[in-house]
Amino acid sequence: MFDEIYTEEQVERVLNGVGIEPASETESNFMVFCPFHNNSRTPAGTVSKEKGLFFCFGCQTSKNLVEFVMAVSNRSYFESVRYIKQKDSETDIAQLVNKKLYVTPEFVQFDEVLIKRLNNQALETPRAMNYFHSRRITEASVNKFSLGYSDKQDYVTIPVQSPDGMTIGFVARSIEGKDFKNTPGLPKSKILFNLHRVRSSKFIYVVESSFDAIRLDQVGFPAVATLGANVSSVQMNLLEKYFSDVILVADNDEAGSVMIDRILGKIGSKISVVKIDQ
Structure with missing residues (x-):
């Protein structure tokens, strides 16, 4: 079940059914408010439309769809599996109508609180600041561009904005090696x-x-x-x-x-x- 492939409609019905209504969506992910920490301003969680994988950029929680349903709805493992299977064959007329009427925005606001927290973590972490200095990036620029650091993943983060200045996510790279990551759905x-x-x-x-x-x-x-x-x-x-x-x-x-x-x-x-x- 962990490697299950779902339909987009099935994943959306599962989320709505457990009270986690998507706040917005990208081509490959639903953006949701994370139920595992105090997240109420901008959605910090993503759920993959294909595999149902949940990840929160705020608290770093990750769960597959079965684990997610278990955690937010207090269902057992087998109850959660049955619930997800049931949502594969349901037809929600209201949801289909709303889907036709809803226009996906070109850019979605990213969590500014998370960006600020990652920036503070960079400024307070010698490992991060030493890395920036080795790349000839000054402390003034770390502040100006809100550059950040995630100690859990050992990545530095570079926020990116839409043409009008709205923060829409970040690009990240590992301090060791040359591994790169972007926030899901980032329209680079x-x-x-x-x-x-x-x-x-x-x-x-x-x-x-x-x-x-x-x-x-x-x-x-x-x-x-x-x-x-x-x-x-x-x-x-x-x-x-x-x-x-x-x-x-x-x-x-x-x-x-x-x-x-x-x-x-x-x-x-x-x-x-x-x-x-x-």
């Missing part, structure tokens, strides 16, 4: 890191990494990051919309070449290219 292809702070500038430096954008900011250059070499059409439209001159700062490798070719092909008349050695 629809945003440029740091855009809301610099969109009034006439020119912009474009880099791949959020840390590169932060380092440029530290020396007074307005910069955004694409958060990957595979630049989307939405990201290029944002560059066209807000800036007259675009200075592309790309790594001198295959990924950098892909990034250059993609952007030049779309908005070449606005672009200057600078290649840097790794």
Whole structure:
């Protein structure tokens, strides 16, 4: 049962049936208020539409769907299994109508309290601050960009915002090695890191990494990051919309070449290219 594949409708019926109504949703997850800690402002929990896996970014609780139903409804294991099976064949007319009428918002507000807590944890943890300093990120930038640290996972976190400045999640990377994680459903292809702070500038430096954008900011250059070499059409439209001159700062490798070719092909008349050695 732990590796069970569910339908999206089944998972939603299970959640509604145990009193956990999804606050919003992304393409692959339902966003819910976590029932395992005091979470009432913005939803910190996610439930996978396919596997029913619950995870809370606030208290780090994780459960499969059976365990989740057991915990929130006081059912036994076998009662929970039967309950989930029953929800596979139910038809909720009201839910189907609401689904047709409900328009999923482009961006969903992320938990600002969690972002602040992770930021405080970074500032108070020498391991995190030593890591930021090794990447030439100053304490002032840790504060300005609300950079965080999760001691349970040993990851640093970089909050990302929509073009109008609403926090919509974070990207994270391990201090040891090069493991990366994003908050589920993070629409990286629809945003440029740091855009809301610099969109009034006439020119912009474009880099791949959020840390590169932060380092440029530290020396007074307005910069955004694409958060990957595979630049989307939405990201290029944002560059066209807000800036007259675009200075592309790309790594001198295959990924950098892909990034250059993609952007030049779309908005070449606005672009200057600078290649840097790794």
